[in-house]
Amino acid sequence: MKHLKLVALLLLLPMLLCAQKRGKHAASSHIADMKGAKKLWIWMNPSQATTVQQYDSLFSIWAKYGVTGVFFESDVEKAFRSAKRHGLEAHRWMWTMNRGDILARHPEMAAVSRTGKSTAENPPYVNYYRWMCPSYPGVADTLAREVEALCKKDYIDGVHLDYVRFCDVVLPVTLWKGYGIEQKEEHGEYDFCYCERCRKAYADSHNGVDPLTMQFPDQSPSWRAFRYQQVVDIVAKVCQVAHSYRKPVSAAVFPTPEVARRLVRQDWVRFPIDAVCPMVYHSFYDEQPSWIRTAVREGVDFMGNKKPIYAGLFLSGFKSIDELRLGVRMAIEGGAKGVSLFAQPTLDELKAVSAELK
Ligand SMILES: [Zn+2]
Numbered sequence: 417m418k419h420l421k422l423v424a425l426l427l428l429l430p431m432l433l434c435a436q437k438r439g440k441h442a443a444s445s446h447i448a449d450m451k452g453a454k455k456l457w458i459w460m461n462p463s464q465a466t467t468v469q470q471y472d473s474l475f476s477i478w479a480k481y482g483v484t485g486v487f488f489e490s491d492v493e494k495a496f497r498s499a500k501r502h503g504l505e506a507h508r509w510m511w512t513m514n515r516g517d518i519l520a521r522h523p524e525m526a527a528v529s530r531t532g533k534s535t536a537e538n539p540p541y542v543n544y545y546r547w548m549c550p551s552y553p554g555v556a557d558t559l560a561r562e563v564e565a566l567c568k569k570d571y572i573d574g575v576h577l578d579y580v581r582f583c584d585v586v587l588p589v590t591l592w593k594g595y596g597i598e599q600k601e602e603h604g605e606y607d608f609c610y611c612e613r614c615r616k617a618y619a620d621s622h623n624g625v626d627p628l629t630m631q632f633p634d635q636s637p638s639w640r641a642f643r644y645q646q647v648v649d650i651v652a653k654v655c656q657v658a659h660s661y662r663k664p665v666s667a668a669v670f671p672t673p674e675v676a677r678r679l680v681r682q683d684w685v686r687f688p689i690d691a692v693c694p695m696v697y698h699s700f701y702d703e704q705p706s707w708i709r710t711a712v713r714e715g716v717d718f719m720g721n722k723k724p725i726y727a728g729l730f731l732s733g734f735k736s737i738d739e740l741r742l743g744v745r746m747a748i749e750g751g752a753k754g755v756s757l758f759a760q761p762t763l764d765e766l767k768a769v770s771a772e773l774k
Pocket of ligand 1: 527550552
């Protein structure tokens, strides 16, 4: 009898595995988990110069303190494999629309400002701000191919999108001073994409109106909505590819749905991703840690609590370990399913965050 049961189980096993594979694409990943224990993610830039032994010792400590997974900013295979050996998920953190590397080969894909400047030649704010136009047909295809290549790698558990938006038409307020700009209104040189293709596409669906002729383009709800949709379409394409490989997609997004739309034309509530990491960097907005609760709650409410929010915390923005603990508490009280840390925590920071998540 025992033997029969074993045979039946062995026969059933492949079917069970297949059923699981065919099920929800992110079933095997913690990133889409709405019910389990609170999660802890870390954004990290790995290096080829770091040895496997060094990675092993780092990730064994992270595993001990309950880190769920890592968003790796570059494809350093030994770092991914080491993380996985220690039970962490290893996701590839990729820059999406801000891509100087692609524009160096394809300057025709660049976004164009209201003042007619291409980011391929005239990047706004800083030299690395080289944004692609989301409506250029090659842009979505290029990103989709890139994501497909990542998803084919067995050591990559998922894709984490960053810079998945337009250039900041308005910077977070505490950054104004550093750039010597007061952005009390939207300035044309930071307002994108006014390339001929985008203007024509908008005009074709809006009774021939060219956005460049609007007296107050920042007050046009349809011109804003048109641009939100362009980025949503890019994300949908990328998700379609990743999900076909049963790999989940998450994203680092602006802190709340309202702030994201207003500052960077990012309508992340409508991204078909599996988890969201809003960068609730209170210090960027001249806010106190208590704002983290307000911000996370807005995201949870806008999404109807349908997918997990992992509140992105900017470690340098906290004045003490106690304040960091408060930040984590605020995130959880706001409805976050965990936090993601920027950047690598010290051991004391890690212990404090880990204790708050228990
Ligand atoms: Zn364009």
